[in-house]
Each structure stands twice: as C-alpha cells, then as structure tokens.
Amino acid sequence: MSERSAEILGAARDLFARNGYESTSVSDIAGAVGVADGAIYRHFPSKRAVLYEVIREFYEPVIVMARENIAGIGDVRQRLRYLIWLQVRAFTEQPELCRLIIAEARPMEDYYESEIADLNRRYTSLLVEVIAAGQRQGTFRGDVDPTMLRDLVYGGIEHIAWGAVTGRSEIDPDSIADNLTQLICTGLDASGTLEIEPDLQAQVARLEALVDRMES
Amino acid sequence: MSERSAEILGAARDLFARNGYESTSVSDIAGAVGVADGAIYRHFPSKRAVLYEVIREFYEPVIVMARENIAGIGDVRQRLRYLIWLQVRAFTEQPELCRLIIAEARPMEDYYESEIADLNRRYTSLLVEVIAAGQRQGTFRGDVDPTMLRDLVYGGIEHIAWGAVTGRSEIDPDSIADNLTQLICTGLDASGTLEIEPDLQAQVARLEALVDRMES
Amino acid sequence: MSERSAEILGAARDLFARNGYESTSVSDIAGAVGVADGAIYRHFPSKRAVLYEVIREFYEPVIVMARENIAGIGDVRQRLRYLIWLQVRAFTEQPELCRLIIAEARPMEDYYESEIADLNRRYTSLLVEVIAAGQRQGTFRGDVDPTMLRDLVYGGIEHIAWGAVTGRSEIDPDSIADNLTQLICTGLDASGTLEIEPDLQAQVARLEALVDRMES
Amino acid sequence: MSERSAEILGAARDLFARNGYESTSVSDIAGAVGVADGAIYRHFPSKRAVLYEVIREFYEPVIVMARENIAGIGDVRQRLRYLIWLQVRAFTEQPELCRLIIAEARPMEDYYESEIADLNRRYTSLLVEVIAAGQRQGTFRGDVDPTMLRDLVYGGIEHIAWGAVTGRSEIDPDSIADNLTQLICTGLDASGTLEIEPDLQAQVARLEALVDRMES
DNA sequence: AATGAATGAGTATTCATTCAT
C-alpha cells in the first residue's frame, strides 16, 4: 500500500465515521487529502471500494489479535468471555465505525458478496470454534448448535451495545461481558440443577437421617 | 383513516416490500393507486411518514395479539418461548417487511425519535415483563438484567433469521424457538446437574443398599 | 404534444444544429427554454430521445410531402429526379440538421434499432418503389436491384452534397438533380446507342441525301 | 519509424477495430504494448495522431497497389470495375477499420484538415483520373462530371456495403462490382439503343430497298 | 526513451415536495 493510499484511507475513515458514507463525497475525501478528485481513482476503483477497505483495515487486526489471544487462554469459558468482551469493547471504542458497518455497509446490496462479509464470517467463526472445542471437551452441552449460539451472541451484543453506538447510553465492556457470559453459560433458569436438586437433596437428606437413626 | 389512505398504504406496503424504500418513488405509489403524485400529500405529510405508517400497521396488531396470547399462557417459560416463536415467525412469514424495517427504516437518522422506535420498545417490553414476572415468581434467576435479555433475544433472533430474510437459507420457527428457548433457559454449560449428581448417586446407592438390607 | 414540449424541441433543434449534440448540454436546452433542468425530463425520457424527436420532426413532413408529390408525377423518370432533387435540396436547405443526422445520430450505437432508422427506411423505400414501378412498366431495366440503386443514389448524394454541408462548397439542387438523374438513367458509357449512333446516323443521312438526289 | 512505434500502432489498430476509438483509452494501448502510458507520447503527439496514423498505414498500401494495378489494366471500363471491386472488398475484408474511418474518424472536427482526408482524396482521385481518361478516349460520355461520378461511386458503395460493416448482412465483392459497374456504365434506362433503333432501321430499310432497285 | 502519479474539467439524471388551479 502506497503512502498516498494510506492517506486516502485515513481521511475517508474519519469522514465516513463523522458524517456517514452517503454524506461524504469523493471530493470531500480528495480535498481532505489535498489531491484532485481523480487521484482517488488511481488508488481505489470506486468509492464503495474505499469504504470496504476502511472496514477491512479495522477488521483485520482485530481478527489477528483475537486469534492470538484466544490461543493464550486455556479455559473455554474464558475464551468465550474474551470474544464477547472484545466485541463489546469494539462498540464502545469505535462506535462510529461500528455504526458505519451495521447501518451503512451491511444494508448495501452487494454486501453479502463482498470481502467484508467474508471478513465478518472469519471473525465470528472464531466463536464457533471455541464453542465446538468446548463441546468436544465436555464443558459445553453438545446439543447446542454453535452457529446459532454465534448469531445469538453477536446479534445480542449488537442490540445491547446499540444505545452506546447511537450515543443514547453508556456501557462497560467488562460488566457486559461478565453478565452476558454468565447468562449464556448458565442460562436464565433458577430451576434446573438448583431447582430440582433441592427437592432431591431434601428427600435424600431425610432418608439419610432415617438411615442414620436406624443404623445407630 | 379514509379509504384512500388505506389504498395508499396498501400499495406502498407492497412496493416497499418488493423494491425497497429508496427504490420506490412517490410517483410509483401514486401510480399504483391510480391518483396523481400530489394526492399522496393530502393524506400523508411525507414519504417517510408513509413508510412509518406501513410499519405501524404491521406492528400494532402483532403487539395486541402477543399481549392477549401471553395472558392466556400460564407458564413463564412457555410465555418466553411464545415471544421467541412469534418473532422468528415474523421473519419467515414477512421477510420483506422485516428487511424493510431492519435494513431501511432503522438506519434512518430520525428512527430513534420516531413512533416506530416507540412501537418496537412497546413490543419488546412484553418480553421484559415476562422475564421480570418469572423472576418475581422465582422461576428465573433474579441476577439477570431483563433488558439485557431482551436485547440478547431480539438481536440474536435477528441474526439467526437474517439468512432467511435475504433468501440465503430456510428456517423453521418451531425448531428455532425450541432450541433458542432451551438455550436461553438452561445455558450452554454441561456442568450443573451432571456435575452434582455423582454425589447424589452415591448417597442414593447407600440408601438402596440399606433398603435391600431391611427388606431381606 | 404540449406547448412546452414544442418549445423544448425548438430550442434543442437550434442548439444541436449550431453546436452539435455532444456540445449541447441538457442545461443549455433548459436554459434556452427558461425552465429548470428537471423539466426536460417531464417531457422526454432522455437527451437522446430529444435528439431523435428533433430528427423525427424534420423527417416526417418530408416523407408525407414526398409521397404526395410523387403521386402527382406521372413519369417514373421524373419521379426519380424529384426524389433526387428533394434529397439534394435537404442538404442545401438544412445542412446543419443533415450533418447532425449523418455525423452524430447515425454513428450512435443504438441508431439502427431506433425509430429514426425506421423513418429513414420508410423514406428511402419511396425510391425503391419508384424504381420497381419503372421496372414493371418497362421504363427501367429489370436486371437492376432496386435496393442497390437506392443505396447508390442516397450514398452518392450524401458524398456529392457533403462539401455543402461542411461549408466548403456550394451546390445547386436543380443542376445536381438533372445531372445525377441523367447519369443514373443513361449511364456513363459513350458507347452503346449514343456512341455508335452518331456515326450510323451520319452515314444514313449521307445515303439518304444521295437517295433523294437520285430519286429526284 | 521505430520498432516501438510500430508496436503501438499495431496494438492501437487492433483495439480501435475491436472496441472503437472512444472506447479505447491510451492506457489500454500502452497496456497492450506493455509500456507506461506516458511512453505513447514519446512516439505520437496525441491519441488522435495515433488514430490517423493507423488509418494512414491502412490506406497507403492500398493506394500504391491500386495505382500499380490500374496501370496494368488496359480497358477503362475494367479499370473502373477494379476500383469499385477494390473498395467493396475493403468493406468485406476490413469492416472494422472501415467502420472506424467512416463512423469515428470522419465525424471528427478536424478531419477535413487532416492528412487522412488528403489520403482519401488521393485515393478517390484515381477514379476521377480513370473517368477522365475514358472521356478523353471517347469511351465515356464527356458531359459527366468525373468528381460527381467519384462521389456517386464511393458514396454508393458506402451505403451498399454498410449492412456488411455493421454485421447485419453479407455481400460478395465480385457480384457487387459487376452489377454496380454495369449500372454505372449503361444506366437504368431500358430505352436507349432499343428506342432509337426503330427509326434507324426504317431508314436503313429504305436505303436497302433503293440499293436493291439500283442493283436490279 | 521511459515512467506513472497526478491532474481537473465536465454532466446527465432523479425525485420528494410544492402550489396554482
């Protein structure tokens, strides 16, 4: 990548983040860099390509970092929490870019055929792999579809964090990650183990007391 | 609402669903109804208002119906499942309108100040209420934030069902609703019940041995 | 056709004739009429359509007139001369429009699928019919392909008159029509009838004079 | 001409022929040759100059060849037929280059001041010379303007062959050349020789009767 | 001879909304 290409991407990222894709003209970008309009097209084939490259530049290091960091975390539940935390933090640290991706890039007609959709698939597949690994080692239930869980987590985070993206609320990635991981792992039910066991345990306890008395 | 207004909304809904909001011109709508362009503005202040009204017409009966049906369901877990099922079914039955709302209406600048966002809040608050009720009666864990769960569920469903909306896959509302409700309620962990049981089983084994001895 | 449409066509015709199609912008036309740019598109779907309509307006009355006038001419050779004269006169009276058609409209990609090409076919087919009629009545040789003759005549006139169109020379329609009709009808050869006959006639005349003297 | 110049012309000819002048960029030509864009301008002052040189390369050998071949044909009518055949064959053998010249080069503003127009004049003047020679030797009528005949022939061939150039029909140069030469030479009239002869024959008959009487 | 980055002018078209009738 030439230095000029990097300049263009930097200017475009700032303008797209501040004003949105539609509201940013190619002339705006060229003007911010200090070159003629046509120069943009020596580096990128279209305005759309500039957008996609801006997003790619944002995505790729995250994927690399996530992959590396996951490898350094032994516990699958901690790996899951890390991926959740990473995504929530993206929304708090780069709300404008997240908004750009979700509200402008994703609704585009050719998005699902684009390189960006592919990046997203690669990124979210990290979580699928973590779940599958957890299932293989018996930590996670085997009857859960990992891709459904992936959609649940990333779709859920999107909604949970959206208030922060649109500036209507503030969120704390650590707290969100803790709560969400807990919820995902142990579920909503107060019953289950805890609900049924008390009864069982109570009965068993009563029987044991009886046994003790009789045996004594 | 006048008959003419209803005609306009019907035509607009069909055109928006088929071609999208941006690709549908006011002239298209007027032409489909058989009136002059200007006539639209006798009934609605703007094209945007027509869109919002189309969405309102779609939303409102769903809210009413959901509220009524929930009242008829006693079990909170079944209520939760119903709301999940209802939302998934919306995506399978009206994918175009769902796409319109998510990909076109929601990214609009004034969406969060609109009547539609309010409708959405009323709709999703049904789930918040169900969760809170479950917590009050002890069925659901009290340490889960109901609004976080609402975002998790609706954001998750959106991602899970998006392939169906964009025509890239097919989904079954019942199956999705079962799996998702189960996952939400009991969580991902294989631990819990199974982890505790070994002790219980040992105790039960002791009791059985005693019973055998007494019966002998 | 509305009055406004006629105004637009008039302005477009003048501008196209003076400056050419490419050098005339839609804004130029709108400005000449005194309306906003967008108003043009209420009357014509595209700039190209305006061009074609300008040409159609020029062509159609000529076809009608030619058809009527031919019906009033009994002699097929005179009919042929009339069509030649008409075409040459078009080049002298409307050189700019002829230039527009030949140098700008005809090289366009979609010309041969356009209504204009069809008009041209209808126009030139008048000459084909005249030739065929002349052949049926024995005035014209039957072994000449009427469509080849049509191409010869109209292609020839185009080249003959082109100097006048580009302002490099002046031509007289009557003189051109006479000479060309004569050439087309009797051909280039001095041989054949005209070449041999003078000699024959001279010999015959000498012999007749001798006969007269002897018989007297 | 340097080897590089020849390469550039070769690539340009192919691209112009295949895609047209406007649709071929200087970059396309440079890319086909394998040099940088700017290199083109070391060899030619402008894109237009490249076009004109491509056409010149096409024209000049034809002129030389035509001039030589004509010299080897004794009969002026055969010379005329040869020039007609040569031109028709150009349209069938090199339709793309003919299209380039007629539909792209000729409508250009500076065409008539260009070297190409001059080449064309030199080329078509061969026919003028043939006609004039035929007139001097009494084979062709002296009252025909040779330049008018030149325009008639070349304009006519252009229209006759245009269907083949645009790929809408096929033509045979020999057949066209025969028919067109015949038409040009003997004209359209069925009259001529046959019309005048009846009188002559009557006169001859009288003379023959006299001779008979005198011989008797 | 060659490079190749930079220039910068130029334009057809759409469409929500208004307003005089």
Next chain:
DNA sequence: AATGAATGAATACTCATTCAT
C-alpha cells in the same frame, strides 16, 4: 380532495495529457 407541472440540488467517474525523475 385532487391535479400535475415545475423545481433544483446534488455527485461519481473518466481519461488525455503533463512532468519530475
């Protein structure tokens, strides 16, 4: 209620040509 003609702003992209290296 309805008409429908008019508005007018707003913008991505191409490419022949130049010139510093």
